[in-house]
Amino acid sequence: MDVRSLGLGLAFALMWSSAFTSARVIVAHAPPLTALTARFLASGVVAIGIALALRQTARLSRSQWRGVVVFGLCQNALYLGLNFVAMQSIGASVASIIASTMPLLVALIGWVLLRDRLPRLAAIGLVAGFGGVAIIMGGRMAGGLDLFAVGLCVVAALALAAATLAVRGAAAGGNLMMVVGLQMLVGAAALLPPAVLLESWQVDWNWALVVAFAYTVLVPGVLATLVWFVLVGRIGAVKAATFHFLNPVFGVLIAALLLGEALGALDALGVAVVAAGILAVQTARRASAKTGASAPAAEQPGQAVGFIPETAQEDVMFDYSDSHSTISxxxxxxxxxxxxxxxxxxxxxxxxxxxxxxxxxxxxxxxxxxxxxxxxxxxxxxxxxxxxxxxxxxxxxxxxxxxxxxxxxxxxxxxxxxxxxxxxxxxxxxxxxx
Structure with a gap:
């Protein structure tokens, strides 16, 4: 992997993880579903504006429209909506840890329900990853933890994992920024009714809210998307997904640095175990792709991305060593x-x-x-x-x-x-x- 790709991967993981901290700031000063609806509307307008500037159109394939609807509902409305509601009661670090288990859930659901092959390294990674979460939650429960909010985060992660598996293998077909923008608008449309019915418009306007909202719209909402697709275009979806192992590490560190959330010894141990588990699952996925075994589709970079085509088959078909003359x-x-x-x-x-x-x-x-x-x-x-x-x-x-x-x-x-x-x-x- 070249230096530029490494830098892009680190930048994406950092932006993805920071979204939980900015979201925690937002829900402390504004109703969560209303704020998220406004965020999706703003991000969608920006993304579609970029798409039009790049001469992209809304003439999408059937699989792309399916991805727009599925991820607009499951990723934007359910995944982020439930996380925003939950973060009224729990810290950004806990929410980011649970969200980071999504790659583990994808592998687990694929193995249990879809009968995908689970290599030994991936099985070890699953056990380690969920064990790390148990270490963190065990320590946090001793100090008092809202289990209902934790449950919302778990349901959110399951919704995104199910959506990822539901559209795996769908062809990208171009117009990626347009796809992203339309997904945002689907999320805004889905969240608007519950926001109007369940929340009152009580906003504590201050500079922290304005900065956090603008950051969430532009950085995790739009810039992270661009970085992700550039990264996937350079190194492929399977390799790019390996950077997910950094999400729990960055998520906890950013929340500790910017919000002052406590970081104890058990938290540090749990984060290290979760990161190792995710890395093991992703490494096993890369290995199975190279040997021809079936592999689940790479995860979506949560917060604001489109679906991506699976690239494992190309790894099977082509030898990328310097001694071979063919290349995809x-x-x-x-x-x-x-x-x-x-x-x-x-x-x-x-x-x-x-x-x-x-x-x-x-x-x-x-x-x-x-x-x-x-x-x-x-x-x-x-x-x-x-x-x-x-x-x-x-x-x-x-x-x-x-x-x-x-x-x-x-x-x-x-x-x-x-x-x-x-x-x-x-x-x-x-x-x-x-």
């Missing part, structure tokens, strides 16, 4: 591209393939931008890229001046032979159609 296009997308001097100049966004011959004709490279937004894209001949095992990416002798001086692209450039001839001549590459 999923692994090419996102790979860094380096100049002749070894400097990083961009990354591969996607490939263009000739339908008749099956040859890769172009690699569309992305330059600049932030998390995929505002990037410039240039199709360059595939023949101008050479894989460098030492760099772990592709090397090219194309210069920035060549990119800037490339022939102007018509709207359907990939069907314009005149443009292709001019482009291949510009870069000094042999025609792929000869």
């Amino acid at each position: 296009s999923d692994r090419v997308n996102g790979t860094e591209v380096y100049g002749a001097g070894g400097e990083k100049i961009g990354h591969i966004d996607h490939l263009v393939i000739d339908k008749k011959s099956g040859k890769i004709t172009y690699a569309v490279m992305g330059f600049g931008g932030f998390l995929g937004m505002g990037e410039e894209h240039h199709p360059i001949p595939w023949a101008k890229l050479e894989y460098d095992t030492a760099l772990g990416g592709y090397r090219t002798d194309i210069t920035e001046s060549q990119l800037q001086g490339a022939p102007e692209r018509p709207e359907r450039w990939y069907e314009d032979r005149r443009w292709e001839e001019a482009t291949y001549a510009h870069y000094g590459a042999p025609y792929y159609w000869i």
Whole structure:
């Protein structure tokens, strides 16, 4: 795993875990369901705005619409709604610990109900993970713990785990930010009736509430989503899900640092055991994917994400060692591209393939931008890229001046032979159609 992917994974885990602390601040000053409805509405508008800026549309596949509805109801309305209500009575650290068991619940439900194979390491991880939760809860109960609120958090985690299994294997199909935004709006629509019927509009306006609400909308709500999908695009869903083992650690530490929640010896021990259990389950999942065993779909990054396609089958089909010449296009997308001097100049966004011959004709490279937004894209001949095992990416002798001086692209450039001839001549590459 390269440094950038590691950084993205750590950033996602940190943002996901911090959402419990900001949520605890919000419910201390505002009715939980009303606040969450407003949060989903704001996050949904922002996400759809980003999607429209990226020229994404709401023309989704049937599996995408199913994911929008299922996760909008189960993840946004049930999972987050129940957690927000529960955090009126329990701390953010306890809620984050219970929520972090979701990867364990996915594996457990898949094994018990769906008869998914459970490797020995995963079984050990399940026992350790739930044992760690028992250690934490045992210590907290001695000091007084609202069991009803704990039950709400458990039901919330089960709802999200069930939703994850219900739509596993669904194709992503693009328009990811639009999917995320629509999920948010589904969550807002589902929570609005109970918010109006069950809560009164009593808000203690103060700077802490405003900052926490804005943070929850923009960071866990939108930015974490972008980071997650960039990470999945770089290393695949199975590897990306391994970062979930950091969630209980970050969740407890952030709550202790920002809210002053107590962190005792049993808490530290339990968190370490839970994290180890989650890591074991995810490691076993990666191993089973490589050996061809069935594996559950990777978890969704709670708080604000769309569903993702399962990538385990690609791990079975392709050998990714440097000694092998084949590679899945999923692994090419996102790979860094380096100049002749070894400097990083961009990354591969996607490939263009000739339908008749099956040859890769172009690699569309992305330059600049932030998390995929505002990037410039240039199709360059595939023949101008050479894989460098030492760099772990592709090397090219194309210069920035060549990119800037490339022939102007018509709207359907990939069907314009005149443009292709001019482009291949510009870069000094042999025609792929000869």
